[in-house]
Amino acid sequence: MSKPKDQTAPDPRPTPPVEPQLEDCCGNGCDPCVFDAYQMAMDRYREALAAWEAKQATSAKRSSQTLVASAPNGRLTKPDGK
Numbered sequence: 001m002s003k004p005k006d007q008t009a010p011d012p013r014p015t016p017p018v019e020p021q022l023e024d025c026c027g028n029g030c031d032p033c034v035f036d037a038y039q040m041a042m043d044r045y046r047e048a049l050a051a052w053e054a055k056q057a058t059s060a061k062r063s064s065q066t067l068v069a070s071a072p073n074g075r076l077t078k079p080d081g082k
Helices: 034-070
Strands: none
Touching: none
């Protein structure tokens, strides 16, 4: 039996792929070359990062709406209560 997915699990920011060093390429014209593979991985990273940023913005917006809705008077106050 599988565990239910934790809805509060951390959602880490995607990490970029490691860029290959010049000496990682053998110079034999491989298809794909390690640099081609890196560019494809960077494309996937950029897509994942954009999706993650959009998700974070949506989560932040929901959190601020929940905060306003849960304030006793329906208004936000400064930490000093004013």
